[in-house]
Amino acid sequence: MxxxxxxxxxxxxxxxxxxxxxxxxxxxxxxxxxxxxxxxxxxxxxxxxxxxxxxxxxxxxxxxxxxxxxxxxxxxxxxxxxxxxxxxxxxxxxxxxxxxxxxxxxxxxxxxxxxxxxxxxxxxxxxxxxRVRVIIANPSKVNVGSIRTYADLAKPSFKGKVCLRKRNNVYNQSLVADQLVMRGEASTKSWLKGMVSNVSQPYFSGDVSLARAVSQGICGVGIVNHYYVARMRAGASGANDKALANKLKVITPDPAHVNxxxxxxxxxxxxxxxxxxxxxxxxxxxxxxxxxxxxxxxxxxxxxSSSVLSKFVPFRPDRVTISQLGANNAKAIKLMAQFGWK
Ligand SMILES: [Fe+2]
CATH class of the missing domain: 3.40.190.10 (Periplasmic binding protein-like II)
Known part of the structure; x- marks a missing residue:
């Protein structure tokens, strides 16, 4: 958005x-x-x-x-x-x-x-x-070192600490489509099951509100598009957001889901x-x-050449093409609904 x-x-x-x-x-x-x-x-x-x-x-x-x-x-x-x-x-x-x-x-x-x-x-x-879909974490809430990729958010240690944006937004639909291609249907299903069961907060309407909630400790970990954090860190939405975004630990999975x-x-x-x-x-x-x-x-x-973005690079895109993301969109939405992603 x-x-x-x-x-x-x-x-x-x-x-x-x-x-x-x-x-x-x-x-x-x-x-x-x-x-x-x-x-x-x-x-x-x-x-x-x-x-x-x-x-x-x-x-x-x-x-x-x-x-x-x-x-x-x-x-x-x-x-x-x-x-x-x-x-x-x-x-x-x-x-x-x-x-x-x-x-x-x-x-x-x-x-x-x-x-x-x-x-x-x-x-x-x-x-x-x-744009890269990155993981954001609050170091006072979760062990940041235990998070390397999207799949880690299904770990039982993150019970009650995962926050997610609503299913109707395309960004997470594409992430799930990406995981379908990268890891296959069975692994994607167990990931969805585990990650959704770790959610305790209501699902978010936007990446920015989610980033704020992670920084404030309402959530321990979440997934957002990188540019929302970058923009907050650049001060584009004020000093308050800048401070919040600077407290976030950003984890770019390797390889990363790129859209x-x-x-x-x-x-x-x-x-x-x-x-x-x-x-x-x-x-x-x-x-x-x-x-x-x-x-x-x-x-x-x-x-x-942005100095704010220098903290996000380099990243290594995974092998999934944009065309594959589109082709798996309907299936992704279906699985998200099936596993209770609101
Ligand atoms: Fe956006």
């Missing part, structure tokens, strides 16, 4: 336009590209602006939460104005592809810029930024050429870093 104040409220979308197309040339048919983005990070605007300045292509941005964006695209059908669709998490982007909202974009540049694990084999979507935010060419794109050009730019080292930097995500390659 959003790192910056959310721009949208349910059912409403904010339209923002960047670029020089109309204003500079005065041409009615200036080149433009329309982006539907589920990334409601104010800082993304800077990167669209840069693209516009470099290419003269105007970017019209429509922001909305992931779910309502997909609903809107389904409702609009072939009348949709969307050229590029950007969503966070493997589950959301692959569900959009499955729903027929995307089309393959053939581009040698995209294939070259985006490592194969981070793109759709059919070319319908491409990873643009990376992406991703973009693809909309099924009914009217400005196909411009759309692919924008995707190519966003996937380039400049574009990916420009998108990932302000939100404390990681670019597609390397780790960026």
């Amino acid at each position: 959003g790192l910056k104040a959310r721009l949208t409220y349910s059912g409403l979308a904010v339209v923002l336009a960047f670029g020089v197309g109309f204003s500079q040339t005065g041409l009615a048919n200036a080149r433009e590209v329309r982006v539907y983005s589920g990334r409601h990070y104010n800082t993304d605007r800077q990167i669209y602006k840069k693209f516009s300045q470099q290419t003269g292509i105007k970017v019209r941005l429509i922001e909305s939460s992931g779910i309502s964006l997909v609903e809107r695209l389904k409702r609009e059908g072939s009348n949709s104005q969307a050229d590029v669709i950007i969503l966070v998490d493997a589950a959301r982007i692959s569900n959009a592809a499955k729903a027929g909202l995307l089309q393959p974009s053939r581009s040698a540049k995209l294939d070259q810029e985006v490592p194969s694990a981070y793109r759709d084999p059919q070319g319908r979507w491409y990873g643009l930024t990376r 992406v935010s991703a973009g693809g060419l909309a099924r009914y794109a009217k400005n196909k050429k411009e759309a692919i050009q924008l995707l190519e730019y966003l996937a380039s080292p400049d574009g990916s870093q420009g998108m990932a930097g302000p939100t404390y995500e990681f670019p597609l390659r390397g780790y960026g």
Whole structure:
């Protein structure tokens, strides 16, 4: 979810336009590209602006939460104005592809810029930024040294000390999908059973509230996306959160579950050429870093240069592809429900 104040409220979308197309040339048919983005990070605007300045292509941005964006695209059908669709998490982007909202974009540049694990084999979507699902622990509540990976949260020694975000959020769905691929169904089931039985607090609605609770000792250990902790440590949400995040011990499993935010060419794109050009730019080292930097995500390659993030690196992504995460999403949700993940 959003790192910056959310721009949208349910059912409403904010339209923002960047670029020089109309204003500079005065041409009615200036080149433009329309982006539907589920990334409601104010800082993304800077990167669209840069693209516009470099290419003269105007970017019209429509922001909305992931779910309502997909609903809107389904409702609009072939009348949709969307050229590029950007969503966070493997589950959301692959569900959009499955729903027929995307089309393959053939581009040698995209294939070259985006490592194969981070793109759709059919070319319908491409990873643009990376995020790591990390474990956070409170050293006064749990033995931090006994935690190396997600599976450890099922240990009986963590009885009553594990806190988790609600099942309906895609981040944990993708983590469970990841474990299905990495460790198989039987091990995943016993992990879920053990970990869920260690939960005593109500399930959380967000990673930030969970991080605060772990730091405050309400929980001993939890799982969050790395950038929430990084952002708190950077002071983005105030001195109080900064102090709380600095008290947390962050454990990045080796190998780690890595997810992406991703973009693809909309099924009914009217400005196909411009759309692919924008995707190519966003996937380039400049574009990916420009998108990932302000939100404390990681670019597609390397780790960026943030001093806050230097505490989180290096990490070693596991072998699970984003496409596999999407393919195992439904099964993951089913197992989470079966084992009582609320
Ligand atoms: Fe998020």
